[in-house]
Amino acid sequence: MAVQRTGAVTLALVGYLFLVEIVSGVLQGYYVPLIPDLVKHLGIRDADFNWFEAAQLLLSAIVVPVLAKLGDMYGHKRILLVSTALTAGATWWLVIAADFPTFLVAWALQGFYVVWLPLEVALIFDRARRTRTGPSDTRRAAGYLVVALETGAILGALGGARVFAALGENVPGTLAVPAIAVTLVFFAILFGVPESTPTRGRSLDTLGFVLLTVALLTLTSGLTFLRINGPGAWWVYLLMGVGLLAFVPFGRHELRHRDPAIDLRMLRQPSMWPIQLTAGLVGISILGAQAPLSTFAGTEPSNGFGLGLGSAEISYIIGGYLVSMIVGALLFPQLSRWTTPRIAMIVAAFFVAAGYLAFLPFHDTVAQVTVNMVIAGVGSGALVGAMPAAAAAAAPRGQTGVATALTNTTKTIGGSLASAVFAVVLVSLAAEAVTSTAASLAGYLVVFAICGGGALAAAVLLFFVPRLAFADPADDTDIPTPATVPVPD
Incomplete structure (x- = not known):
């Protein structure tokens, strides 16, 4: 072919x-x-x-x-x-x-x-x-x-x-x-x-990208230093505050620019903003929970929790998680065909939430942890492919690449925020552990609750997406086609 x-x-x-x-x-x-x-x-x-x-x-x-x-x-x-x-x-x-x-x-x-x-x-x-x-x-x-x-x-x-x-x-x-x-x-x-x-006829909004770079650099740097230096370093909060404030001049510039770096009006569309927020919320578990899950599985049971697994055994659990992501990625298009893409994404988000919230009562055995990870993996695999595809379908002509890339950027920010918060939580709640290098069960349960709660919030946000968003035009002739972005002559 x-x-x-x-x-x-x-x-x-x-x-x-x-x-x-x-x-x-x-x-x-x-x-x-x-x-x-x-x-x-x-x-x-x-x-x-x-x-x-x-x-x-x-x-x-x-x-x-x-x-x-x-x-x-x-x-x-x-x-x-x-x-x-x-x-x-x-x-x-x-x-x-x-x-x-x-x-x-x-x-x-x-x-x-x-x-x-x-x-x-x-x-x-x-x-x-x-x-x-x-x-x-x-x-x-x-x-x-x-x-x-x-x-x-x-x-x-x-x-x-x-x-x-x-x-x-x-x-x-x-x-x-x-x-x-x-x-x-x-x-x-x-x-x-x-x-x-x-x-044709596009221009690169250099100033817009400079302002965006400054904002992202200071915000993600603050999150990184918070994870590395711990909550006692007061200056990391100042750095994150500067990063958040830097988005204000960026937003004002973008709304005035004829061909902006990031079209903020596009992001206000009801078929777009829930997708971008979902990417950030799901990034909490996809990117932020990897290290806590590994250390939880490796924690010695003498602490009152943990599986006491070696690196080889942990790799099997991770392998099961990755295989379940493959299954989720393959099932999502079929589920979208049976229902609608929006419903399929909501179901996937609920799977992620169910998998991590199941850790709260079920975390004592290898079988329980593996089942939890497989459930979360099916939903995560579906969403990893669904989010950029949905953003592309909702984007105006000429903005497809930016829309799909923003799902990656928001996912990265969500993962960075989660990594920093999880590091602080596990350190601050480590007093109950028996061994000096272990965190506490309460700390891990907070981490799992945040992952599940973030996915649950994403599922709720997706209900705000129009009913037939991201569907083929042949499925419903009333679905509006995204307009072409205005560009200079």
């Missing part, structure tokens, strides 16, 4: 992007089992590795909106190639980086891969919008991309340690494997993916 067929979301197009997301998942899972060995290789402390994650989150929050807007202006494939080239360069830099500063910079720059999924969904919807089944085709394709993402994460988590052992614990050789994968996927995009149709 030809990739270049006009207006078609072909099997070949989805197949090439499937490969891209496989590599994206590998990048997210490959390094996790190697962290202790990377710490030794760089001669740093375990706690110093937090800076790598923090730097990559900061970069992703800043660059994703900019690259998405450039994709709307110049073509999503072109910017996908640029971000892949930057990711490949950073991944090769990790191979030769031998000290903390250079490794930190390279690790941060590798974070350009986070824009891949929003650009891919925007590219798919650009081709699909020419047909009457564009929204459903995009949902189905986004589900397949999430399957690829989680499959890649499983392969990466399983393969990292094995490659390290097979290469005689050679760190540079082990780090070269993902670098080769990213390089190969660049050529897959170059030769296999068609270009989208950019909107």
